[in-house]
Amino acid sequence: MKYVGEPVTRVDALEKATGRAVFGNDVALAGMLHGAVLRSPYPHARLVEIDTSLAEQAPGVRAVVAGRHFPFTFGASIQDQPFLAIDRVRFAGEPVAAVAADTELQAQQALDLITVSYDELPAVLDARAALAADAPLVHPDLHTYRRGGHEIVPHSNINAVAGFAHGDVEGGLREADLVFEDEFFAHALSHSALETHCAIARYEPADHGYTLWTSTDRPFQMRRELAAALGLSGRQVRVIVGYVGGSFGGKSTLIAEAPAVALARRVPGRPVRVEFSREEDLAASRVRMPAFVKLTTGVMRDGTLTARRAEFLWEGGAYASNAVGIAVRGPKAAFGPYRLPNIEYRSRMVYTNRQPSGSYRGYGTTQAAWACESQMDMIARRLGIDPLTLRLRNGLRDGDPWINGQIMRGINARETIELVAAEIGWGTVDRAPAAHLRRGQGIATMIKETATPTSSNVVVKVEEDGEVVVLCAAPEIGAGQVTVLRQMAADAIGVPLTAVSLPPTDTATSPFNGPVASSRTTYHVGNALHLAGQEIRRRVRALAGDLLAVDPDLIDLEDGVIVQQGTGPRLTLGELLHASGPEGHSLVAEARYTSAGSALLKADPGGEWVSTIFWMIASQAAEIEVDTETGTIRVLKVAAAADVGRPVNPVACRQQIEGGVVMGVSNTLYEELIPAGGRIGNANLADYKLATAQDVPEIIPLIVESDHPEAPFGAKGIGEPAAAATAPAIANALCDAIGVRITDLPITPAKVLAALAEKGREEPRRG
Amino acid sequence: MMRVTLSVNGHRHEVDVEPNLTLLEYVRERLHLTGTKEGCGVGECGTCLVLVDGHPVNSCLLLAADADGRVIETIEGLSVGEEPGPVQAAFVEAGAVQCGYCTPAMVVAAEGLLRADPDPGPAEIAGAVAPVLCRCGSYPRVQAALRIAAAGRKQP
Numbered sequence: 001m002k003y004v005g006e007p008v009t010r011v012d013a014l015e016k017a018t019g020r021a022v023f024g025n026d027v028a029l030a031g032m033l034h035g036a037v038l039r040s041p042y043p044h045a046r047l048v049e050i051d052t053s054l055a056e057q058a059p060g061v062r063a064v065v066a067g068r069h070f071p072f073t074f075g076a077s078i079q080d081q082p083f084l085a086i087d088r089v090r091f092a093g094e095p096v097a098a099v100a101a102d103t104e105l106q107a108q109q110a111l112d113l114i115t116v117s118y119d120e121l122p123a124v125l126d127a128r129a130a131l132a133a134d135a136p137l138v139h140p141d142l143h144t145y146r147r148g149g150h151e152i153v154p155h156s157n158i159n160a161v162a163g164f165a166h167g168d169v170e171g172g173l174r175e176a177d178l179v180f181e182d183e184f185f186a187h188a189l190s191h192s193a194l195e196t197h198c199a200i201a202r203y204e205p206a207d208h209g210y211t212l213w214t215s216t217d218r219p220f221q222m223r224r225e226l227a228a229a230l231g232l233s234g235r236q237v238r239v240i241v242g243y244v245g246g247s248f249g250g251k252s253t254l255i256a257e258a259p260a261v262a263l264a265r266r267v268p269g270r271p272v273r274v275e276f277s278r279e280e281d282l283a284a285s286r287v288r289m290p291a292f293v294k295l296t297t298g299v300m301r302d303g304t305l306t307a308r309r310a311e312f313l314w315e316g317g318a319y320a321s322n323a324v325g326i327a328v329r330g331p332k333a334a335f336g337p338y339r340l341p342n343i344e345y346r347s348r349m350v351y352t353n354r355q356p357s358g359s360y361r362g363y364g365t366t367q368a369a370w371a372c373e374s375q376m377d378m379i380a381r382r383l384g385i386d387p388l389t390l391r392l393r394n395g396l397r398d399g400d401p402w403i404n405g406q407i408m409r410g411i412n413a414r415e416t417i418e419l420v421a422a423e424i425g426w427g428t429v430d431r432a433p434a435a436h437l438r439r440g441q442g443i444a445t446m447i448k449e450t451a452t453p454t455s456s457n458v459v460v461k462v463e464e465d466g467e468v469v470v471l472c473a474a475p476e477i478g479a480g481q482v483t484v485l486r487q488m489a490a491d492a493i494g495v496p497l498t499a500v501s502l503p504p505t506d507t508a509t510s511p512f513n514g515p516v517a518s519s520r521t522t523y524h525v526g527n528a529l530h531l532a533g534q535e536i537r538r539r540v541r542a543l544a545g546d547l548l549a550v551d552p553d554l555i556d557l558e559d560g561v562i563v564q565q566g567t568g569p570r571l572t573l574g575e576l577l578h579a580s581g582p583e584g585h586s587l588v589a590e591a592r593y594t595s596a597g598s599a600l601l602k603a604d605p606g607g608e609w610v611s612t613i614f615w616m617i618a619s620q621a622a623e624i625e626v627d628t629e630t631g632t633i634r635v636l637k638v639a640a641a642a643d644v645g646r647p648v649n650p651v652a653c654r655q656q657i658e659g660g661v662v663m664g665v666s667n668t669l670y671e672e673l674i675p676a677g678g679r680i681g682n683a684n685l686a687d688y689k690l691a692t693a694q695d696v697p698e699i700i701p702l703i704v705e706s707d708h709p710e711a712p713f714g715a716k717g718i719g720e721p722a723a724a725a726t727a728p729a730i731a732n733a734l735c736d737a738i739g740v741r742i743t744d745l746p747i748t749p750a751k752v753l754a755a756l757a758e759k760g761r762e763e764p765r766r767g
Numbered sequence: 768m769m770r771v772t773l774s775v776n777g778h779r780h781e782v783d784v785e786p787n788l789t790l791l792e793y794v795r796e797r798l799h800l801t802g803t804k805e806g807c808g809v810g811e812c813g814t815c816l817v818l819v820d821g822h823p824v825n826s827c828l829l830l831a832a833d834a835d836g837r838v839i840e841t842i843e844g845l846s847v848g849e850e851p852g853p854v855q856a857a858f859v860e861a862g863a864v865q866c867g868y869c870t871p872a873m874v875v876a877a878e879g880l881l882r883a884d885p886d887p888g889p890a891e892i893a894g895a896v897a898p899v900l901c902r903c904g905s906y907p908r909v910q911a912a913l914r915i916a917a918a919g920r921k922q923p
Contacts, residue, residue: 009859016867017855017874019802019842023867026801193902194806194814194868245804245868246902278807478866478903651862655905659865662904685811685900693896693906 002559003487003497004713007651010483012243012476022242024215025198025275032200033062033100033267035274036107037259038114039284040089040096043353043678044123044136047085047096047116054113055099060106063266064114066097070262074229076221076253077324078147078159080139081356083229083258089118090138090318091355092679093284098259100272123353123678127292127315130157130350138318138351150324159320160349162328164610166403172307172342176298178382182375184295185744186367186727188315188673189288190281191360192690195245197285198275201260205268209236210261213271215244216251218515219473219505225254226261234507241505244477248663249359249517251477253321255285283683287673289323289349289357289364290315293371295334298342303385305394307342310334310371314349314357314364321358323349329449330364332610333724335403336372337413337447337617338394343403353678359517361663362720365448366727373444373728374743377735387443387732388421396447398706404607408615409600410708410716416619416641417445423639423700424621431737436629439636440737444728445619448519448721449612453596456524457511460493460532462587466560466574467499473513474525475505479719480652481521487648488526488712492533494540494557495573511590519616519717522648524593526712531591539587540573543580600710614708618642618721620661622697622729626737628756631749635665635730641702642721646714650703656722657701664726666691672746771835775800776844784831791815791826793834794841802842802871806900813899816872816879817841823879823898842871845878854878854916861912865903872899877913885920887913 015021040047052064067086075081085096097114101107122136129135135157139145143154151161173179199214209232216222219239227237244251254261260274276285292313298306312334314327331345360366380387395413402408421443429439459471470489476482482502490497514520537557544562545552554565561569562576577585595601595613603611620640626633638661647653670689674681682688708716727745735741740755768783775798784793791808794800794817803826806814810828817826818840845852851859854877864870873896880887880895887895892913896906 010862010864012867013859013862013864014851014855016864016870017858018846018851019800019871021867022801023804025805028799191902193866194804194812194900195866196806243867246866248902278809278812480865655862655865655903655908658907659904662906663902684809685807690900690902691904691906692898692900693893693910696904696906699907 001491001713003490004648005646008483008487008497008649010480010652011486012482023195023245024213024242025195027200027213027242029200029271032271032273033102034104034107035098035100035259035263035272036104036111037095037274038097038111040085040094041092042089042118042120043092043125044121045089045118046121047087047089048119049117050097051115052097055110058106058110058113060102061099061110063100063263064097065262065266070265072229074225074254074258075320076225076322078145078320079229080145081319083262091353093355094318095259098263100263100267124157125353125675125678127290127313127350127352130352138353150328157351158348159316159351160324160327162347163345165344166405166604166607167342169307169309169342169344173296173298176306177301178299180297180299180375180379182295182378183743184293184371184374186291186370187745188290189360189667189671190673190688191248191250193246193248193250196276196278196281197251197256199256199260200271200273201257201264202271203264203268207236209238210264211238211240212257213240214257216241217244217247217475217477217517218252219475219507220512221515222254222257223507226257239507241475244475247477248361249363250286252359252515252517278685279683282688283680284355286321286356286358288360289326291367293334293367295371295375297375297379299379301383303383303390303393305338305340308335308340310345312345312347314347315352316349317352317354317356319356321356323357326359326364330368332403332449333365333368333447334372336376337396337445339396339400340403361723362448363518365446365720366724369444369446369724370727370745373446373725374731377442377732378741388417388426391417391443391445404610405604406601406611410645410706410711411615411617412643412704412706413445413617415704416617416643417443419641419702419704420619420621420639423702424623424637426621429623436627437625438628438737439623439625440733441621441623442729442732442736443619443621444725444732445617446721446724447615447617448724449615450520450523450717451518452601452612453594454514454520454524455592455594456513456528457590457592458525458528458532459511459588459590460536462536462573462577464574464577464585466495466572466577468493468495470500470502471510472502472525473505473507473510474516474521477516479656480649481516484522484648484652485525485529489529491713492529493536495560499560519719522715522717523614523711526715527593528591530712531593532589535589535591536587539589540576544576547576547579598710614711614716616643616717616721618725620725620729622733624730624733624737626734626752628738631752633669633730633734633747633752635697637698638726639700639702641704642718643704643706644718645708645711645716646705647703648713648715653703653718654701656718658699660722661699661726662691662696663723665695665697668727668730668745668747769832771832773831773834773839775839776841786832788831789827790817790829790831790834793831794826800841800843804868804871814869814872816875816899818875818879821879821882823876842874845874853919857912857916857919861908861915863905863908863912865905869899869901873909877916880913881917881920885917887917
């Protein structure tokens with residue numbers, strides 16, 4: 001290995017630092033029109049009438065479209081979402097009409113000329129209300145919608161039901177010395193990538209299809225979602241992706257693409273661009289799915305866990321988006337990286353009249369870890385056991401069975417926990433640096449699977465001069481995908497890193513790939529590259545053997561040079577290809593990797609669907625300072641360790657770990673979407689507060705290794721676990737500092753003060 | 768329309784602009800310098816920073832007409848010909864670039880600080896980049912890049 005494992009400078013860094021990188025919203029095409037979207041002000045209403053006639057006459061307007069002109073629905077899990085509202089609106093901000101004009105200003109001004117009459121309906125604004133027997137139904141016809149095979153409750157707001165059990169939870173709880181029953185709430189979060197949602201769509205009359213220029217983390221899945229909605233083949237939908245200005249799971253389903261496509265259909269051959277304002281991005285795109293979590297855990301007096309039941313109620317918003325998978329799989333993380341012989345989870349997702357919930361870095365695991373790791377500390381405190389000791393005592397080890405009996409290979413939970421505890425100086429903290437300041441430490445860990453099975457195809461083109469173009473649909477969304485894939489391609493094939501390029505994704509020419517999500521890219525595309533590399537090498541050996549009249553088994557390809565064992569370098573790859581085809585040459589190999597069928601996925605009967613091809617484990621230890629007069633928390637230091645298998649690029653891994661902590665601190669302490677009736681009251685970046693450079697603790701990123709038998713170059717993944725353990729680590733540190741337990745996010749100064757006041761009232765009673 | 772003279776990255780442009788055209792729109796849409804990005808359009812995220820007479824300014828909050836006669840530098844102007852400028856190179860070296868969307872603004876903020884204060888301390892550095900939001904969480908490395916760039920400036 002020459003490049004894998006090295007801290008190679010990111011190949012996109014220079015382009016981005018000099019302002020030359022082209023993002024989706026930098027694309028300008030000839031004849032491009034600008035779109036604007038009219039949105040419902042009501043969370044739930046019948047759409048009685050829309051009159052677009054005045055808007056159609058407005059200056060510069062080329063197309064106006066309402067739901068009745070484009071009556072299609074889409075949805076990644078349930079086909080429930082109209083491109084534009086047809087007879088009902090189901091969340092404040094839902095698109096009801098759109099305008100395409102020569103300029104963005106003309107399009108926005110034309111919106112004011114559209115008149116809409118609504119008949120307001122009672123709205124259901126939170127998950128518990130959605131469950132009430134007399135709750136208004138957000139989708140009365142849910143049972144008629146096309147969907148995957150998951151369970152729903154017809155004639156209710158429950159659009160996903162899932163669960164899994166292993167062992168004997170009731171028995172485990174009975175045998176326990178103590179049973180803990182605790183409830184937690186994890187709030188909605190906006191992805192808030194700095195690049196807002198933006199898409200350009202063009203209807204291609206010759207093909208009756210569409211071309212989309214957009215920022216997405218999953219070009220093929222977006223293609224499929226659009227094609228399925230419109231009754232098209234995948235080939236008829238072409239998705240082109242440049243650099244993505246951050247996704248974090250938010251750019252995964254049709255969002256800006258929907259109104260862009262509806263408008264594009266009206267102006268065949270002309271591109272239509274729809275760019276979301278920051279307000280639309282915050283209030284009318286997607287959010288992390290809020291979750292009410294109840295954990296019932298049995299534990300022996302020495303801290304050994306015996307059983308856990310996890311009950312989840314997920315607040316899905318008005319449309320299911322790609323959130324069903326969260327309800328089905330997210331709860332697995334509620335059992336932590338712990339040995340738990342008896343487990344059960346029950347999960348329900350409901351429609352509400354709010355902005356749709358969808359994938360958000362972690363896909364349910366941040367919500368599950370919030371509950372799991374908060375309760376672990378509650379257990380530790382009650383039993384008088386050090387929280388670090390409690391976690392180590394129950395920690396899963398390589399070779400242990402997981403919740404479904406799958407044998408865990410390639411995990412290193414223990415070292416992540418021990419390392420962060422050591423780096424934070426566990427147990428040594430200056431508790432009262434001033435009269436009104438208290439400090440504490442908290443530790444948290446988490447485990448995440450990857451979606452299984454998924455697959456990746458790659459095509460490797462060796463050009464006639466020996467340089468390599470890799471075709472794979474893996475957009476650079478910011479984590480260094482392109483760099484890491486180039487490193488792996490260079491080593492898999494045997495060419496210099498500088499001789500490899502990965503062009504931007506285009507579904508017309510790239511082969512299929514699963515999403516750049518679920519922390520799966522390094523592992524799955526890496527394995528496909530490994531296979532393709534082997535095939536290239538085999539053919540190069542055969543060609544060289546022919547040309548040089550040498551046994552192919554004596555030939556190696558090293559860094560672009562054909563080397564004969566015992567003799568040394570003979571010629572370059574370019575010279576070989578030229579010699580074997582002077583009229584012109586490409587050597588093309590393709591490979592597909594899928595995790596389906598791996599022996600590693602074997603599990604107890606009935607539990608195979610739960611299996612995952614690899615786990616990632618990440619731990620964080622935080623030291624915080626609380627001001628007891630204001631309730632303000634300052635995070636001083638966070639040590640964060642991730643078990644990545646083997647790092648392909650250590651700097652990129654550290655970027656992810658550090659970035660995950662920053663996002664975690666921000667999510668936990670500062671971010672809250674404030675409801676104002678049925679709308680969002682703070683849909684702007686002054687009032688939806690993201691952490692700035694002045695809010696960042698000292699961060700110590702730590703890479704931990706493990707031995708996964710099927711990982712390419714030993715590498716697993718890192719993107720999601722990086723962000724997960726921060727919230728419980730901070731809550732645990734808060735409890736350590738001032739003895740209060742906050743169970744619902746975010747942790748605000750008001751909640752801290754209220755908890756302190758409550759504690760003050762309780763304490764005199766204890767005498 | 769108003770006739771103004773805008774100096775952008777060393778080039779003079781005598782142009783007619785609408786009174787409500789922002790400097791951000793002018794730079795991106797009229798000059799096709801798309802290195803400067805939009806994050807919110809209302810001055811709350813810092814993504815659109817450019818240097819105006821050497822000072823970092825949210826270009827979404829400045830009307831093109833009000834930039835008449837001022838010296839404007841965008842991220843593209845901070846390169847040295849086809850090579851990266853020293854601050855840009857420092858960002859690459861420090862691993863301060865992830866998705867890259869905030870990077871032009873961060874570079875502009877850094878450049879603005881170093882022109883005003885060639886030897887900034889940690890508080891000055893954090894304060895200079897605080898107005899630019901980064902969701903990827905590259906703040907620690909951006910600050911490291913600033914330290915590298917400052918150190919580089921000190922050398923003869």
